[in-house]
Amino acid sequence: DGGITQSPKYLFRKEGQNVTLSCEQNLNHDAMYWYRQDPGQGLRLIYYSQIVNDFQKGDIAEGYSVSREKKESFPLTVTSAQKNPTAFYLCASSRPSGAYNEQFFGPGTRLTVL
Amino acid sequence: GDSVTQMEGPVTLSEEAFLTINCTYTATGYPSLFWYVQYPGEGLQLLLKATKADDKGSNKGFEATYRKETTSFHLEKGSVQVSDSAVYFCALSDRKNTGFQKLVFGTGTRLLVSP
Numbered sequence: 311d312g313g314i315t316q317s318p319k320y321l322f323r324k325e326g327q328n329v330t331l332s333c334e335q336n337l338n339h340d341a342m343y344w345y346r347q348d349p350g351q352g353l354r355l356i357y358y359s360q361i362v363n364d365f366q367k368g369d370i371a372e373g374y375s376v377s378r379e380k381k382e383s384f385p386l387t388v389t390s391a392q393k394n395p396t397a398f399y400l401c402a403s404s405r406p407s408g409a410y411n412e413q414f415f416g417p418g419t420r421l422t423v424l
Numbered sequence: 425g426d427s428v429t430q431m432e433g434p435v436t437l438s439e440e441a442f443l444t445i446n447c448t449y450t451a452t453g454y455p456s457l458f459w460y461v462q463y464p465g466e467g468l469q470l471l472l473k474a475t476k477a478d479d480k481g482s483n484k485g486f487e488a489t490y491r492k493e494t495t496s497f498h499l500e501k502g503s504v505q506v507s508d509s510a511v512y513f514c515a516l517s518d519r520k521n522t523g524f525q526k527l528v529f530g531t532g533t534r535l536l537v538s539p
Contacts, residue, residue, distance in 0.1 A: 314467075316467075350531060351531055352428070352513060352515075352528075352529030352530050352531045352532060353468075353513070353527075353529045355526065355527075358526075400467055400468065402467075402468075412458065412470045412473060413470075413527060414470075415460075415467035415468040415469070416467050417465075417466055417467045418465075418466065418467045
């Protein structure tokens, strides 16, 4: 079955550490996205990538970094510069981006800073 | 900028009750509209979508009609089940000149259905 996998499901980090969240898709989608979800808020876009070796900042990119070396993979690094990283992180992908294409979401990674 | 407003939850219903979750939007162009559902501890799944005015999206007994005159996309279901308990997100797509589909989400509405 095609889909999006995210790992780990739960991640704990000490303050001052960088952590990397994995996102892999086998849907052959060109576009990939990272969102952050906080209680009582909608999803907010961190970074997106429309094609391999290219990515753009979303609405809340500060303290995060990404890479897109392969079509299937779009890892997100939460750096120590992110002031409030505890949240639920969702990765998504879509076909060549267009207004009518739905985004497919992974199961998410819950990051907790201790 | 574009925005989506949903009714605050939780919405608490008994099984077989009628469901309405209100969603209104603000957009400068002609967005596509979506409802996503999130079950506990999981990612989002697309429930239904509508791409132009007067379109009706439907899936699994849920329906929503794209109303341009009222800028609304209310979610309805005639008879809810316990298994429908989840968080429902209304969203719109904002296609920038570059063709990038940015999704703008509402804050989500939690639905709790009791037996």
